[in-house]
Amino acid sequence: DQQVKQNSPSLSVQEGRISILNCDYTNSMFDYFLWYKKYPAEGPTFLISISSIKDKNEDGRFTVFLNKSAKHLSLHIVPSQPGDSAVYFCAASDGTASKLTFGTGTRLQVTL
Amino acid sequence: GAVVSQHPSRVICKSGTSVKIECRSLDFQATTMFWYRQFPKKSLMLMATSNEGSKATYEQGVEKDKFLINHASLTLSTLTVTSAHPEDSSFYICSAKPGGPNYGYTFGSGTRLTVV
Numbered sequence: 001d002q003q004v005k006q007n008s009p010s011l012s013v014q015e016g017r018i019s020i021l022n023c024d025y026t027n028s029m030f031d032y033f034l035w036y037k038k039y040p041a042e043g044p045t046f047l048i049s050i051s052s053i054k055d056k057n058e059d060g061r062f063t064v065f066l067n068k069s070a071k072h073l074s075l076h077i078v079p080s081q082p083g084d085s086a087v088y089f090c091a092a093s094d095g096t097a098s099k100l101t102f103g104t105g106t107r108l109q110v111t112l
Numbered sequence: 113g114a115v116v117s118q119h120p121s122r123v124i125c126k127s128g129t130s131v132k133i134e135c136r137s138l139d140f141q142a143t144t145m146f147w148y149r150q151f152p153k154k155s156l157m158l159m160a161t162s163n164e165g166s167k168a169t170y171e172q173g174v175e176k177d178k179f180l181i182n183h184a185s186l187t188l189s190t191l192t193v194t195s196a197h198p199e200d201s202s203f204y205i206c207s208a209k210p211g212g213p214n215y216g217y218t219f220g221s222g223t224r225l226t227v228v
Contacts, residue, residue, distance in 0.1 A: 089219075102207075102219040104114075 003027045004092050006103035013110050019077040021106050023090035026071065030092035030101070035064060035075045038087045038105070047088075048075070080110045114140050116208050118220025125196055125227055133191045133223045135162075135206035141186035142208035147179075150203040150222075159204075162189040196227040 005024045013019045023033075031052035037045050050057040050064045050073065057064050063076045077084055091102040115138040125131050135145055145162040160181050161169040168181035178200075180192040193200055207219040 101221060104218060 003030075004090060004101045004103040006088075006090060006106045008106050009104070010107040010109070013080045013108065015082055015110055015112050016079045019075075019080045019084065019108055019110070021075040021077075021088050021090075021108065023073045023075075023103050024071060025073075025092050025101075027092070027094065027101070028071070029094045032093040033064070033066060033073050034091045034093075035062075036089040036091065036102075037084075038089065077108075080108075082110050082112060084108060085110045114208075114218045116142075116145075116206060116218045116220045118206050118223055120223060121221060122224045123226070125225070127197055127227055128195055130192055130194045131196055131225060133193070133204055133206075133225075135189045135191070135208075135220050137187045137208050137218075140208075142189075143186060145183060145189040145206055145208045147181065147189075147191050148205040148207065150205060159191075162191075162206075164189075193225065196225070198227045201225055201227045 003026050008022065011019065011021065032049065034049040035047040037047050048057060048059050048062045048064050050066050052068060055066050061077055064073060066073045073090060075088065085108055087105045087107045089102050089105045117136045117138050119134045123131055143164045147159045147162060149157050149159050158171050159174045159179060160171060162181045162183040163169065164183045164186050170176050178194055180194060181189065183189040189206060191204060203222050203224050205219055205222040
């Protein structure tokens with residue numbers, strides 16, 4: 001049972017445009033959400049997170065939006081850059097800090 | 113869908129003892145599995161790549177003798193933290209890649225290790 005879903009395995013966006021990566025979850029106990037970025041042959045790197053008490057968190061070109069009623073979060077990257085090409089994972093925690101549930105990832109390709 | 117089972121989810125051990133963490137791919141074969149470690153509110157850090165039937169590939173700075181990895185079958189990789197110390201307390205996660213290049217990574221649910 002996949003509690004965190006990233007339904008788009010891949011996404012292609014032109015440089016300079018906005019990239020929107022989506023993530024849905026089913027467990028209403030999740031209250032902390034994270035996005036990770038992963039390059040090939042490297043470990044995932046943390047990008048941005050959001051607590052369930054917020055609906056938006058912004059850090060530079062990255063913004064995460066949380067819609068609790070829809071159990072949906074999204075990551076916006078604007079403007080997209082070629083170096084953003086990577087696999088992006090969303091993850092969720094149930095607040096006990098002992099377990100993270102990850103999505104399966106979305107491969108983003110930013111084209112020139 | 114592809115499932116990776118990681119066990120145990122939590123473990124508390126005494127300093128000096130060893131702890132084994134198991135990572136199983138339940139409905140696919142995984143010639144390669146990955147072990148990550150995560151500190152609180154920090155990024156996942158790749159520790160090692162586990163290769164079925166051969167030695168694991170460790171990342172720089174990861175002690176091979178401390179974190180023993182065994183990938184004896186196509187569905188099981190184990191990470192043993194030997195002679196554990198409080199600084200080894202962390203969240204360990206394994207993952208595998210069940211499909212082709214456009215298929216996402218499947219992660220285990222993680223193991224919270226606390227060394228007292």
